[in-house]
Each structure stands twice: as C-alpha cells, then as structure tokens.
Amino acid sequence: MDSSELESDILRRVRALLRELDGHHPSCQSDRGMLRWTLHKRIDQNPRTSGVLARILVKELERAERGDLRHYIIPLLHTLMYTLIQAPCIPDELCARVYDFCKRLLTLPKPFCTIGLDYASRLQVERTAPGTLYQRMVISEQSLRSAPFPFQERIFIFADPELLPEAICKALATDTEAAQVSQSPRGCMSCVVTHALQAALGDTCDIHGLRARLQALPPGDVEHWFQQVVAAVEGAGSEGGSGRGQHTARLERIYHGLLGSLPAGNAPQEGLQGTPLPNPNISFHLWTEDEQLWKELVLFLRPLSQSCEPEGLGQELEPVEMPDMLAGCGCCGQSRFSVLSTDSGIERDLPAQEEPCAPCAAAAERSRLHRKGGIKKKPSPLDSVAFLQAGSAVPGGKPPGKMPSRAGMPPEPAAPLRRLHTARVVLLGDDRILGRLAQAFHSLRKREARRVFLTPRLDLQFYHIPVVPGQAQPSAAADHAGPEELCEVARYLGRADPWYESNINTLCHMIPKLATMVLFQDPAQDPAEDVFLTELLTQVQESPSHRELSTTKRKSTLDGPGMDLTVTYRRVVLSDRHKELALSLRSTGLLMKAIPAEEAEDLGCLSVTITEIIRTSNLAGRSFSAVANRFRTRNIKIRSPEQRPFTVRLDKDGRRTYRDVIGLEVSPCLEPSYCLQKTRTTKFSPQETEDVGLVKYLPKSLLLPINTFAGVIP
Known part of the structure; x- marks a missing residue:
C-alpha cells in the first residue's frame, strides 16, 4: 500500500470514528468502539x-x-497522544501545532482545560528531548530500575468471578501471564535505547544494525547503554528548551559508542521503522477475598522478595491493632480501661511504687491472665511492622525511625515522601463490584488512619469497565433488575466523558462475546510443528463468532474480501544472494509448492502463490479484483495482524488440517543430528556461526530418499 492509499485509508477510519461519536455510524450498537x-x-x-x-x-x-465540535476533542486528543508516543520521530512543527492546540484548551472549562494542561506539559518535555514520553512509559510500566526516573506503575485487573464466564477468566489470566513471560527486561531496555536514538537522530539511525548490536550484547552491557540513554534523555528534559542540540549531540555520541566503527550516516534508506510499545505489567485477579486489594497493593509497594528474611516476618503485630484483637478476647478476667495519663513523663516526677513480693505478684498474674488451649495462628507477613517499615526505605521516603535531637538544636524537618508507585486498579463487572470496591476502599482508609503506609507512597487510581452478563442471573431476576440497570454508574460516566462512552461502555456487550470466539477455545495451546513435502494451503477461516464481532456488510464494502496478512520472506534470486523482504497485503489464501513446475527450476526452494485482493476506484464506485502474487523463497513467516484465524492444510491431507491459526513459519527442515551437534558446539561460544567438529560432515537438510525403478534418487 503506497502513501496515498495509506493516507486515504486512515482518513476513512478517522472519519468513521467521528461519525460514531455523532451516533450516525451504520454499525450496530454493540460494535461501537471497535473501530478505535x-x-x-x-x-x-x-x-x-x-x-x-x-x-x-x-x-x-x-x-x-x-x-x-467539542465532543470530538477529547477522543481525538487521547488517540493523538497515544500515536505521538509510539511515533519513531515527530517533526517539530507538528509537535508545536499540538502544543499550541493544548494551550488553547486552557480557556475552556473542565475537563478540557485539565487535559490540555497535562498534555501541554508533556509535549513541552518531548520537544526538548524526543523520546521522553516513550521512555518514561516503558520504565514505569515495566518497573525498570532507573535513578533519573524511579517511578513504577502496575495495572491490577479485578474481575467478578460470578459474572464473567469461566472461559473469559482463564483466557485473561493466561494472556496476561504469557505477555509477561514473552518479554524480558533486556528486551524492554533495548526498545528504550532504540526508540530514543531514532527519535533524536531520525532517518540517519541504522535501526537494523542497532537492533542486531543490542541483540548480540550481553545483558550487563545492554543495561549499561540503557542507563546512559536514560540519563541523557532525562538530563535534557530537566535543562529546559535550550537543550535540544545538546541532547542530540549526546545521543549521537552514545550511538557511535554503541555501534563502534559504523558511522551514523551509512544507514540504509528504508525510512523510519518504529519500535512498538512492550505490553504493560498487568496482573489479573478474581476478586474472591475482602482483603485482596490491600494485599496486592502492599506486595506491589514492597515485594516479599525484597523484604527481610522470612523468619523475621510476622513475628510482631502492629501495636495499633493489638487493642482491637484483645477487645474480643473473652478469656480475660479483668476489664480493660482507657486511662488518660497526666504525668510529665520525667522519671523523678513519677510516684514511688512498692515492689510486691514474688509470690503475690505471681498469684496476681495468674489470676489476671488465663489462656485457654487453642491453635497458634501465624500472622500474615503483610501485617508485620518490620515488613511495612522495610517498605518505607524508598528513595525520597521518610526514615522509619527518628533520632533524638540534641539539646538546644531544632529538630530536622522530615523529608517529604514521593509517590513513586502508581497502581491502576481496573474493575470488570457491573455496579455490584463497585459496592465491593467501596467496602475495600473504606477498609484501606481505615488501616491508613491507624498507620499511614500506602497513602503517602502510592498513587491509587480506579477504573471501571462495565460487563453485562450474557444471561440473566437468578439474583437479578429476583430483584427485577435487568442487565442494563446494573450498569448505571457506567452510563453516568459515559454522559460525562464522550471517550468513555464510545470506547469503554461498548465493551459491556463485547466482553461476554469473547467467550464464544475461537480465539479463546484453547488459549494454552502450544505452537504445533509439522513437516510437509509437497504442498501447503491456507484459507481464510470464517467463524460465526467473527461474523458477530464485525459486520460482514461493512467489512466487504470497505476492506473487501479476505484478511490482512503480514508476510516476511527471504527471496531466492538467480545470483544466490538472499534478500529479506516484508509486505502487508489483503489476501484470501496462499499456496506453497515444493515440487517445481518445470525441470529447470530449483528443487531446493518453495514456489509461493498469494491471492492478493486489489482495491480499485472508478466512476461506478469501488471494486475488488484478485491478483496472483508469485515468488520463490526458502524461509517465510506469515502473521495475521488483526488476529483473524485461518486454516492450514498440509500435503492435500485432510487429516493434517490445522484450524484457528494466526501465524505460521516455514523453513528448511534440518537433520536432527545436525541440530544436536550444532547445539553442543555453540553452547559455550554463542557468537560462533561456523560449522565445527562433526557438523562439517553432516548434511544440514533432512533428505528423504525416494528410489525410482531406474535407480535414480531424487
């Protein structure tokens, strides 16, 4: 797709979003918000x-x-800022236009002036040091250690287990866990380095060489360059508007030091590549316990792995909670009274007390204290004073103890606490889960009134995503409350915020439908490996769930038949020089043949035929035509960006048909003994690429010896 077609396609999508905000979009009500x-x-x-x-x-x-048209402003501005954060390089004139627009919002009432002030301050820092917003988002969301920017952020999803289907709960839990496992701190650091250097240097940055260099470095060196980049970007942001040139010079020196002898001007002219944002740190929880919110927030602020030894945890309860626990004890023979102390606290002013004799004291102690037999319960580590005080040792935090001041010296003022942690609590459910939130929040504030721990150090934010049950619940039928009546808070928020109305409220009907998708039938399924000899055929898979989630008429009239595919392959040419190519197209399927059509063709490569859908515009309107796109390759990767499933059939064998496939990779099948020897030789030398040892005498490809009657082995 060329630049003009890309611009017209994106403009059409944006105009559809605006029609959706007006309520004139032809799609059904349950599909609103999917365009964004x-x-x-x-x-x-x-x-x-x-x-x-x-x-x-x-x-x-x-x-x-x-x-x-004020109802357009907030949805468009949120989408624009999300776009600018991921942009490889933002032109200064475009950033200045957005900055001026945000300043003009200050003359409007809330919430326009509030959002405009927030985004204007962010853009001012981004103009001075390009890449700052991307860098700060990744550092905080991934909890990367960085002294110039020590903020951390985590998203907690609390779902109502009685409302959401079991398939949704399992899929969300598995998806969030897989997202965290698939990405490492090293990969996130590499993303920060790559984006910051490209944002500062523009198209002169060799993005492919930079990624290859970071991939080859050990983790310690990657962290070193990450800290260098973070210090340079944060330092330029704190210097003001005059540090743009110095910021570029600093990152250019880091770029030369990272790539070594490769100069900055020898980058291939492939345009800006861009670096996707890593998945944020999300934890999914079924809200089954009343104190679950408090426990998760405490563990986020002070993980158990960073606290004191396990033997020392839970040995001491909070003193402020001790009277509450003893008040309910029925075995105490004497009443406990609250006494107001009137003494001065000086030892010489205290009245003399007679020491009782030992037998009398022992008798009085036995008469006052009596303990019945029972089970000794070990307190939770989260209620330990040592655990909470250890959590206070954060940068900029208040020390747990206070040293006595010298006589005549004024006491030193306590250092102000900084909220370095942000917890975004997302609630999945209807109004009933908000009642549970109110109870949990009241309990949290009650704890904070006794011993302040979370409030000065944690920025706690709540978000609500409404979910309408797929079928009427028995309790709802008994109370004569329909599904829509159980989401009154969400409807109120939608009236106050058009972005919430068009993007969040629409999910109340969509989330239950996700349980019926093919996509969530077996979320834990591992990638399948197979070997084919002659043919691989893929076709678009039309499932009922996908037809429900997207209107078929709208898809056929706007995007045409088929599905979007991303194809990356190594093209085979006559000169035997490999060339990596990548393309995005719309296709109804493809066919790979291993047997050449003519004897003169090479048997060691695949002939790939992709049926590409071409859209043309004329006086009669838009029309679509199918074109066969043919090429030869040995390695190919195919992905569905929109996660639409397709079927794969191998060797014309219906028994070897795979459904619900969203990506595949085809490469020459290697000899197992070669792979084993290769693994052993490269274990201690990861940088070694040359075949050594017995590998030199083993065939790389798996050969299938098929004899002919004439004695020829093909």
Missing part, C-alpha cells in the same frame, strides 16, 4: 503509520475547534 481499538492495534503492529495518522488527527482537531 482496531486503529490502536494497527499502530501497535506498524508504528511507521503513526506519522500519517498524527497529521490527520491534528487536522481533525483543528477542524473540530473551528466548528465548535
């Missing part, structure tokens, strides 16, 4: 499109300002 999520997903898959999308959004914002 698919647009965000497209930016995640290909950040290079963010530049075109940013310019279109700026024009639409300025047009909405001239036409006094």
Whole structure:
C-alpha cells in the first residue's frame, strides 16, 4: 500500500470514528468502539503509520475547534497522544501545532482545560528531548530500575468471578501471564535505547544494525547503554528548551559508542521503522477475598522478595491493632480501661511504687491472665511492622525511625515522601463490584488512619469497565433488575466523558462475546510443528463468532474480501544472494509448492502463490479484483495482524488440517543430528556461526530418499 492509499485509508477510519461519536455510524450498537481499538492495534503492529495518522488527527482537531465540535476533542486528543508516543520521530512543527492546540484548551472549562494542561506539559518535555514520553512509559510500566526516573506503575485487573464466564477468566489470566513471560527486561531496555536514538537522530539511525548490536550484547552491557540513554534523555528534559542540540549531540555520541566503527550516516534508506510499545505489567485477579486489594497493593509497594528474611516476618503485630484483637478476647478476667495519663513523663516526677513480693505478684498474674488451649495462628507477613517499615526505605521516603535531637538544636524537618508507585486498579463487572470496591476502599482508609503506609507512597487510581452478563442471573431476576440497570454508574460516566462512552461502555456487550470466539477455545495451546513435502494451503477461516464481532456488510464494502496478512520472506534470486523482504497485503489464501513446475527450476526452494485482493476506484464506485502474487523463497513467516484465524492444510491431507491459526513459519527442515551437534558446539561460544567438529560432515537438510525403478534418487 503506497502513501496515498495509506493516507486515504486512515482518513476513512478517522472519519468513521467521528461519525460514531455523532451516533450516525451504520454499525450496530454493540460494535461501537471497535473501530478505535482496531486503529490502536494497527499502530501497535506498524508504528511507521503513526506519522500519517498524527497529521490527520491534528487536522481533525483543528477542524473540530473551528466548528465548535467539542465532543470530538477529547477522543481525538487521547488517540493523538497515544500515536505521538509510539511515533519513531515527530517533526517539530507538528509537535508545536499540538502544543499550541493544548494551550488553547486552557480557556475552556473542565475537563478540557485539565487535559490540555497535562498534555501541554508533556509535549513541552518531548520537544526538548524526543523520546521522553516513550521512555518514561516503558520504565514505569515495566518497573525498570532507573535513578533519573524511579517511578513504577502496575495495572491490577479485578474481575467478578460470578459474572464473567469461566472461559473469559482463564483466557485473561493466561494472556496476561504469557505477555509477561514473552518479554524480558533486556528486551524492554533495548526498545528504550532504540526508540530514543531514532527519535533524536531520525532517518540517519541504522535501526537494523542497532537492533542486531543490542541483540548480540550481553545483558550487563545492554543495561549499561540503557542507563546512559536514560540519563541523557532525562538530563535534557530537566535543562529546559535550550537543550535540544545538546541532547542530540549526546545521543549521537552514545550511538557511535554503541555501534563502534559504523558511522551514523551509512544507514540504509528504508525510512523510519518504529519500535512498538512492550505490553504493560498487568496482573489479573478474581476478586474472591475482602482483603485482596490491600494485599496486592502492599506486595506491589514492597515485594516479599525484597523484604527481610522470612523468619523475621510476622513475628510482631502492629501495636495499633493489638487493642482491637484483645477487645474480643473473652478469656480475660479483668476489664480493660482507657486511662488518660497526666504525668510529665520525667522519671523523678513519677510516684514511688512498692515492689510486691514474688509470690503475690505471681498469684496476681495468674489470676489476671488465663489462656485457654487453642491453635497458634501465624500472622500474615503483610501485617508485620518490620515488613511495612522495610517498605518505607524508598528513595525520597521518610526514615522509619527518628533520632533524638540534641539539646538546644531544632529538630530536622522530615523529608517529604514521593509517590513513586502508581497502581491502576481496573474493575470488570457491573455496579455490584463497585459496592465491593467501596467496602475495600473504606477498609484501606481505615488501616491508613491507624498507620499511614500506602497513602503517602502510592498513587491509587480506579477504573471501571462495565460487563453485562450474557444471561440473566437468578439474583437479578429476583430483584427485577435487568442487565442494563446494573450498569448505571457506567452510563453516568459515559454522559460525562464522550471517550468513555464510545470506547469503554461498548465493551459491556463485547466482553461476554469473547467467550464464544475461537480465539479463546484453547488459549494454552502450544505452537504445533509439522513437516510437509509437497504442498501447503491456507484459507481464510470464517467463524460465526467473527461474523458477530464485525459486520460482514461493512467489512466487504470497505476492506473487501479476505484478511490482512503480514508476510516476511527471504527471496531466492538467480545470483544466490538472499534478500529479506516484508509486505502487508489483503489476501484470501496462499499456496506453497515444493515440487517445481518445470525441470529447470530449483528443487531446493518453495514456489509461493498469494491471492492478493486489489482495491480499485472508478466512476461506478469501488471494486475488488484478485491478483496472483508469485515468488520463490526458502524461509517465510506469515502473521495475521488483526488476529483473524485461518486454516492450514498440509500435503492435500485432510487429516493434517490445522484450524484457528494466526501465524505460521516455514523453513528448511534440518537433520536432527545436525541440530544436536550444532547445539553442543555453540553452547559455550554463542557468537560462533561456523560449522565445527562433526557438523562439517553432516548434511544440514533432512533428505528423504525416494528410489525410482531406474535407480535414480531424487
């Protein structure tokens, strides 16, 4: 897709979003909001499109300002800022236009002035040090250690287990765990380094060489360069607007030091590549316990792995909670009274007390204290004073103890606490889960009134995603409350925030439908490996669930038949020089043949035929035509960016048909003994690429010896 087609396609999507805000979109009510999520997903898959999308959004914002269409401003501005964060390089004139627009919002009432002030301050830092917003988001969401920017952030999803289907709960839990396992701190650091250098140097940055260099470095060196980049970016942001040139010079020196002898000007002219944002740190929880919110927040602020020894945990309860625990004890023979002390606290002013004799004291102690037999319960480590005090030792935090001041010296003022942690608590459910939240929040504030721990150090934010049950619950039927009546809070928030109305409230009907998708039938299924000899055929899989989630008529009229595919392959040419190519197209399927059509063709490569859908516009309207795109390759990767499933059939064998496939990779099948020897030789020398030892005498490819009657082995 060329630049003009890409711009027209994105403009069409943005205009559809605006029609959706007006309530004039032809799609059904339950599908509202999906256009924005698919647009965000497209930016995640290909950040290079963010530049075109940013310019279109700026024009639409300025047009909405001239036409006094205020309900367009907040949804478009949120989408624009998300786009600018992922943009490989933002032109300064475009960033200045957005900054001026945000300043003009200060003259409007809330919430426009509040959002405009927040985004204007962010853009001011981004203009001084490009890449700051991306860097800060990754550092905080991934909890990377960084002295210049020590903030951490985590998303907690609490779902109502009685409301959400079991398939949804399992899929969300598995997906969040898999997202954390698939990415490492080293990969997130590499993303920060790559994005910061490209944002500062532009298209002169060799993005492929930079990624290869970071991949080859050991983890310690990657962290070293990460800290260098973070210090340079944060230092430029704190210097003010005059540090743009110095910031570029610093990152250019880091770039030369990282790549070594490769100069900055020898980058291949492939345009800006972009670096996708890593998945944020999300934890999924079924809200089954009343104190679950408190426990998760304490563990986020002070993980058990960073606390004191396990033997020392839980040995001492909070003194402020001790009277509450003893008040309910029925075995105490004497009443406990609250006595107001009137003494001065000086030892010489205390009245003399007679020491009782030992037998009398022992008798009095036995008469006052009596303990019945019972089970000794070990207190939770989360209620330990040592655990909470250890959590206070954070940068900028208040010391747990206070040294007595010298006589005549004024006491030193306590250092102010900084909220370095942000917890975003997302609730999945209807109004009933909000009642549980109110109870948990009241309990949390009650704890904080006794001993302040979370409040000065944690920025706690709550978000609500409404979920309508798929079928009427017995309790709801008894109370004569329908599904819509159980989401009154969400409807109220939608009236106050158009972005919430068009993007969040629409999920109340969509989330229960996710349980019926093919996508969630077996989320824990491992990738399958197979060997085919002659043919591989893929076709678009039309499932009922996908037809429900997207209107078939709208898809056929706008995007045409088929599905979007991302194809990366190594092209085979006559000169035997490999060339890596990548393309994005819309296709109804493809066919791979291993047997050449003619004897002169090479048997060691695949002939790939992709049925590509071409869209043409004429006076009669838009039409679609199928074109066969043919090439030869040995290695190929195919992905579905929109996660649409397709079927794969091997060797014309119906018994070897795979359904619900969203990606495949085809490469030459290697000899198992070669792979074993290769693994052993490269174990102690990861940088070694040359075949050594017995590997030199083993065939790399797996040969299938098929004899002919003439004695020829093909």
